[in-house]
Amino acid sequence: MSNGAVALTQPMPAGDIVVDGVVVQGTGGQWIVRTDGGARVIASLRGRLKQEGDEVLKLAVGDRVTMLVDPNETVGCTITRIHPRTSQLARRAPGGARGERVVVANLDQVLVVFAAARPEPHPRMLDRFLVIAEANGIAARIVVNKCDLVSKTEARALFADQAAAGYPVHYTSVHTGVGLDSLREQLAGRNTALSGPSGVGKSSLMNTLFPGLNLRTAAISDSVNKGRHTTVGAVLHPLPGGGFIADTPGLREVGLWGIEARDVAWCFPEFRPYLGECRFADCMHLVEPGCALRDAVERGEVSAARYDSFGRLLNELGE
Numbered sequence: 001m002s003n004g005a006v007a008l009t010q011p012m013p014a015g016d017i018v019v020d021g022v023v024v025q026g027t028g029g030q031w032i033v034r035t036d037g038g039a040r041v042i043a044s045l046r047g048r049l050k051q052e053g054d055e056v057l058k059l060a061v062g063d064r065v066t067m068l069v070d071p072n073e074t075v076g077c078t079i080t081r082i083h084p085r086t087s088q089l090a091r092r093a094p095g096g097a098r099g100e101r102v103v104v105a106n107l108d109q110v111l112v113v114f115a116a117a118r119p120e121p122h123p124r125m126l127d128r129f130l131v132i133a134e135a136n137g138i139a140a141r142i143v144v145n146k147c148d149l150v151s152k153t154e155a156r157a158l159f160a161d162q163a164a165a166g167y168p169v170h171y172t173s174v175h176t177g178v179g180l181d182s183l184r185e186q187l188a189g190r191n192t193a194l195s196g197p198s199g200v201g202k203s204s205l206m207n208t209l210f211p212g213l214n215l216r217t218a219a220i221s222d223s224v225n226k227g228r229h230t231t232v233g234a235v236l237h238p239l240p241g242g243g244f245i246a247d248t249p250g251l252r253e254v255g256l257w258g259i260e261a262r263d264v265a266w267c268f269p270e271f272r273p274y275l276g277e278c279r280f281a282d283c284m285h286l287v288e289p290g291c292a293l294r295d296a297v298e299r300g301e302v303s304a305a306r307y308d309s310f311g312r313l314l315n316e317l318g319e
Ligand SMILES: Nc1nc2c(ncn2[C@@H]2O[C@H](COP(=O)(O)OP(=O)(O)OP(=O)(O)O)[C@@H](O)[C@H]2O)c(=O)[nH]1
Pocket: 145, 146, 147, 148, 149, 172, 173, 174, 175, 176, 196, 197, 198, 199, 200, 201, 202, 203, 204, 205, 217, 218
């Protein structure tokens, strides 16, 4: 067992088959695990998994696990170990419960999809998603889909500020096929959470990039989610060459939970060079005199639109 592993408190029975896999679905008692061999099995946790310091570690979609399969039983598989996480997207536990709920574990990146038109893109909403990704320590990648509806110049102008801030932007069209190969390259072998407003073409994109992926449709996810947002978890879609796409819930559900007001500026990567330079060490970069960030906005070194997004997010957190 490697360092950082979480072990069952009971001893392992002898004679069982040990299999590793990834949890792809489930929220409570029963979990669907895709084994490294490609099989889908139903698994449950026997007993409580404990971390050092007695903190109970809750299993989440995206976790890599080790299971015991008893060849003489038909009860399914028992999860005996949760492998250490590389990242987690977490939100407040639902229903007034204390603590956090991990929505997806082990994400390598989030993919935020907007349409160049129909529906109109929202840079503010994009910035909000980018901040949530930064706060959770997860890399973000932007897609401008439906590029067949606007000129190349118009498409590139939409999120020029975010591109200048260092975020990779893909310009795609499911209809013409533009940009699809390079996007597929960036998804293959990685664990990606899919985000973006309804109708921008997320399902169309994924089903075109990876035929057979079968992302759940808007109709199904709506009826499943109705009135019980707190109980519906993420669903992982394994990719043919490794990695997975995590369908909603994602960034939207996580929201700004757990982000401290004083950390918001840091979640705008292009603001970082200015953050230690203000007159007051505890500058919130809103109204204080001698604010290096506001000076940079005035000089045109930092985008006024991104600074505006920053102010709105701070206000939201202050409420
Ligand atoms: N013109 C154009 N239309 C597209 C493109 N991609 C998708 N569409 C259309 O946009 C509509 C919405 O596509 P979906 O893939 O269902 O969008 P979605 O983001 O999955 O929406 P939700 O599941 O509701 O979140 C469909 O009518 C698609 O045919 C594109 O590149 N260009």
